[in-house]
Amino acid sequence: MNEKILIADEVSQLGIRRLESAGFQVDVKTGLSEDELCETIKEYNAIIIRSSTKITEKILSNAKNLKIIGRAGVGVDNINVEAATKYGIVVVNSPEGNIISAAEHTFGLIISLLRNIPQADRSVRNLEWKRNKFTGHELYRKTIGIIGLGKVGSNVAKYAKAFGMKVIGYDPYITLDRAREMGIVLMPLDEVFKEADIITVHVPKTKETYHLVNEERIQLMKKGSYIVNAARGGVVDENAVAKALRSGHLAGAASDVFENEPIVPDNPYISIENTVLTPHIGAATKEAQVNVILDVVDQIIAFFDGRIPHGAVNLPAFRGVSDDLLPWIDLAERLGKFVKDLVADRVNKIEIVYYGDIAKKNVNSISISVLKGYLIKVKGNYVSFVNALALANELGIRYTEIKESGDVDFKSMITVRVLTDSGIRSVSGTILSDQKPRIIEIDSYRVDAFPEGYLLVSRHRDKPGIIGRFGTILGKNNINIAGMQLGRNLSSGLAVMILSVDSEVNDDVLEELLSKGDIEELRSIYLS
Template identity: 45%
Template sequence: MFKILVSDAISEEGLKKLMDAPDVQVDIRPGLPPEELKALIGEYDALLVRSQTKVTADLLAGARNLKAVGRAGVGVDNIDIEAATRRGIIVVNAPDGNTISTAEHTFAMLMALARNIPQAYASIQSGKWDRKSFVGVELRGKTLGIVGLGRIGTEVAKRAMAFGMTVLAYDPFLTRERADQLGVESVSVDDICRRADFITVHTPLTKETRHMISGPQFALMKKGVRILNCARGGIIDEKALLAALEDGTVGGAALDVFEEEPPKDNPLLASNRVIATPHLGASTVEAQINVAIDVGEEILNILHDRPFKNAVNLPSLPAEVMRAVQPYLALGEKLGQLISQIAAGRLYAIEVTYGGAVAEREVAPVSRTILKGILSYHHGDEVNYVNAPFIAETLGIKVTETKTGRHKVFNDWISVQLTTDEGTHSAAGTLFNGLGPRIVQIDGYSVDVAPQGTLLITRHIDQPGIIGQVGSLLGAAGVNIAAMQVGRKELGGQAVMVLAVDKPVDAETLANIGQVPGILAVRDVSL
């Protein structure tokens, strides 16, 4: 008999399949104090949570029988993934369960924004009968710009086209072929800003997407554009949005999320051109049931040794396979994360090459970590180790894997090459005895870098004074340099410099570095 503990409020209708299983005992005990939960967890084979329960390393230390943790939802910030992985505990989530609810909420906000519905309702509640103040616009014939065409963005696009809207879309992994299949036009963020009547964002919140809609983007927009954010607070710069509302650039904004939640004294909420909801995107009866059903089915599959699809950490592997590839897993994911941050443009192809000792191993798990590292940088929690190959295929990205003989320098090595519509970038790594994973090549230039923390990577002309100027700018910004590597192929040609720094570099300093004579490109990479 398997024992499953449900420690947060989760739809019992969604848990019905679990509770009806003849070999499963489900205990529903939401709101347990951490000490009591820790005392009980050793009895259970699986734990189901939402966002309230904190699944810490300390809690997992006492979970001697635990095989799986299920998150009824998408985000897993409340679960110590690394600690679970070390103990062989599979963590699964339910990334698809709230897709329709969030897309429908976005479209409800879009329609309310177009027709001033909340403002008109407030007016009539106050006893007025004012029809002139709330004249709206039709959606038919308007242009909707969607920033982020993942699951939710795609569903929003379908609904917009049903209303007769033209859809522009930006996604770093959106190929022309995929755009044609969906009936949308693939464009840049700046093109969306220039052309769209309505703009909605559907990306995860990352270093790259934080404030991706800010002052420069608002400056490009049509007068009276309407803005929506039902994704993550922080994608739209709230201060810049307020300024754009006040100067008339933005005719209205619909917000379901905020940079600070709940918002405190947020001036946006005082504007009569802003409509808002308290992060309700996934708050439907159906979504709560769906995420419970999805995660419950995954838990049953894991307990019964059947295939499962939404593992957040690596799926279980035979012990001998795991022992052989374990050292390469971290290297693979770090290579993916690195290359995704230095490559620009829409991604079309990924080529992974294994050489030397690693080429003699079962490398499929390593390839999954590489794909997850690449795709999750832009698609966040949508991507896991199990679905990464499927997502790459869905996006029309060609993935190839080759094996070669021993490298002339390294006993084993892994190379990852990305091809985008703006060019090709590559990175290679190996394992050094006693040092662990190392990045040994970036775009063909030899380096020796530990793949961790914040790295500043420049491509520049190999000439005197550049390194000193970059160091001075970083020093003036209070950024300490912990390590430095420079790779070049010839005297006076192009070179690559990698600086390990103690904290992220702010946008102004990055821009100043980019203006140094001889600097061709600069990227701030977080690993």
């Protein structure tokens, strides 16, 4: 192979040797600035990074020969994935290489916290022998509340059960059957905070999870309980935790991640004794570092060998798919995202129903796109065509593909139907002659809307004044309405409205819109 690979962060030599053995030319150049990387990247076909190097759009615009970016780790926050996709560059990561390390580190933090190990160590080094000062607590029969039951969270649950702990958890995307298999009692989020002696979070940082652990939820916790964060900085409100530690409401907190990294001098944890802090080393084991680089290297080798890498985050083109299916793949992903934001309940099954001409095609790639769209809203941008089905299985979400031969009002149509704990919801879409995607039905309500940008979806009493109220309240908050679609059901006396707006609608505005009691459901949806 003649491809040139740039290693921009420190990685295991085993990965470098494997690339060289496969015939690649490998250069290691670490610590490059953005401007230096803009110049250097021009001659390379692939780049491998860890968390230090940031791949910006400016860098990508100069990467004329770049075909693939390998992130030796899980998070892709330091890569502009959208820009990479625009330039046709595949982004791969290694979502499973450091799972064990992250779970073990979480448990190390928990034990250190409850047994005061770091504080006792410092005391002994000062030639003190204050045994009574460091009396701690057993884990046995304590209740651990795990927020996020993916691979790391489920491993933490396994370790907790080995210590004789009661395991409760919250994850709105995992099915009850899957939780039972793992021996975890699922509860609503606030109930987990009320019941747990220890809260540990294992979720990605998204708009929905930012400050998930906040002052209100901390106040729900028992006096003398603990909080651990080895997931992502920003998921926990550090100031709220510090306040609860100083007041004595919380007995301790441990964190491997911080809102600002490296940690800043005014971080509220630094001056508080009953904290355990580590510098984002959850994945920093020799085994994990070897695992992630070898995984990424194997994916790069596979890519240049013409195979699809299993950890592809974006996959700019779904290989082997005919051009006439590409608009349907795009529509399917948008429908998956839409139905995720539309439905508040736990989803147990996704049915993808095809009508008309599209039902005569090989629709596997379209079905996977629905799952991909749904799961991106759950798991983040590392979901791809390659791993979407496996991730759905991991969550216990079943999916079926149905082809109907009956007549419909459109030449072709897709319906995404989700079975939740409380019932069935559906959204349908099509591609019209302009090759643009449309949402044409929500549940039994006919509409005609473009699935893009910021949308407000309302189900409300079909009576005068409601549309005017939306206009008044949104206008008062400087939110412009770009378009409106209304579907009515005369027998039920209800209507569904889709408003396309130019900016995000925050929670305060949503609450004001809901204040009259005549809106049964209101969802804010964003489709990129």
